[in-house]
Amino acid sequence: GAGVSQSPSNKVTEKGKDVELRCDPISGHTALYWYRQSLGQGLEFLIYFQGNSAPDKSGLPSDRFSAERTGGSVSTLTIQRTQQEDSAVYLCASSLKTSGGANEQFFGPGTRLTVL
Amino acid sequence: GENVEQHPSTLSVQEGDSAVIKCTYSDSASNYFPWYKQELGKRPQLIIDIRSNVGEKKDQRIAVTLNKTAKHFSLHITETQPEDSAVYFCAASLFTFNKFYFGSGTKLNVKP
Numbered sequence: 001g002a003g004v005s006q007s008p009s010n011k012v013t014e015k016g017k018d019v020e021l022r023c024d025p026i027s028g029h030t031a032l033y034w035y036r037q038s039l040g041q042g043l044e045f046l047i048y049f050q051g052n053s054a055p056d057k058s059g060l061p062s063d064r065f066s067a068e069r070t071g072g073s074v075s076t077l078t079i080q081r082t083q084q085e086d087s088a089v090y091l092c093a094s095s096l097k098t099s100g101g102a103n104e105q106f107f108g109p110g111t112r113l114t115v116l
Numbered sequence: 117g118e119n120v121e122q123h124p125s126t127l128s129v130q131e132g133d134s135a136v137i138k139c140t141y142s143d144s145a146s147n148y149f150p151w152y153k154q155e156l157g158k159r160p161q162l163i164i165d166i167r168s169n170v171g172e173k174k175d176q177r178i179a180v181t182l183n184k185t186a187k188h189f190s191l192h193i194t195e196t197q198p199e200d201s202a203v204y205f206c207a208a209s210l211f212t213f214n215k216f217y218f219g220s221g222t223k224l225n226v227k228p
Contacts, residue, residue: 033216042220043160043205056215091159104150105216107159 002026004108006092012114013082021077021111025094032075033105034067035091043091049075050097082115089113118143120208122219130227135196137222139206140188146208149182149189150216155202163204164191196226 005024013019025032034046045059049069060066064082069075079086089112093105119142129135141149150165166173166180166189173180177196182189193200206219 043218045216045218048215103148104162104165107161109159 004092004094004106006090006108006111008111009109010112010114012116014116015084016081018078018080019082019113021079021090021092021113023075023077023092023094023108025073025075025092026106027073029094029096029106030072031095031097032069033093033095034075034077035093036061036088037091037110038088046077046090079113082113084115087113087115118146118208118210118217120206120217120219122206122222124222125220126223126225128225128227129196131196131198133196135191135193135200135224135226137191137204137206137224138188139190139208139219140186141208141217142187143208143210144184144187145210146217148209149180150207150209151180151191152205152207153202154205154221160205193224196224198226198228200224201226 007022030051032049036044036046047054047067048056051072052069064080067077089110091110092108095103095105120139122139127135147168151163152160153163154160164175164178164180166182171182177194179192203221203223205221207216209216
């Protein structure tokens with residue numbers, strides 16, 4: 001079956017521009033996550049959706065970052081007025097939550113964002 | 117909230133030797149502990165996981181042990197091979213939520 005997909009795979013933008021990153025989770029997965037990974041670094045949690053609601057936005061670095069999820073499926077992460085420090089790989093993951101608790105996260109291939 | 121610490125940050129072993137990576141967590145309510153492997157330029161992929169009702173789990177050369185009392189869990193790789201070279205991340209997830217807390221990663225280098 002289809003895995004998690006993300007688009008675009010690469011995005012180069014100029015400082016100050018807005019960007020939108022898209023994530024298509026695995027069909028039926030209720031939980032969706034956004035992470036940021038700078039070169040050679042770990043996974044920085046940004047935001048988590050359960051269905052369409054985001055119970056935890058604590059990882060968003062600033063008010064320039066926002067995310068939404070519609071129809072319990074596709075999610076978009078928007079970065080306004082991009083800065084050079086926003087350059088990183090943005091990873092999306094999805095998982096299926098069951099009564100037993102959390103389950104495996106499946107990661108997408110990521111979007112490499114470069115802010116010039 | 118939960119805090120996951122991972123050690124060591126880098127680990128270099130000779131091919132055929134064993135490698136052990138350790139993680140500690142802070143919240144006793146965590147009940148799911150996955151390990152992810154990330155090869156250079158690729159996405160993280162699950163290699164093994166364990167739930168809090170189990171003390172050990174094995175899958176061929178890979179094993180994970182969990183000590184709930186001490187709140188730590190470890191990844192063991194035996195008979196390491198060069199293709200095991202990658203960054204390994206541990207994570208913990210709380211029972212009532214589906215949020216994952218990741219460790220900072222361990223870069224494993226297996227020398228041929």
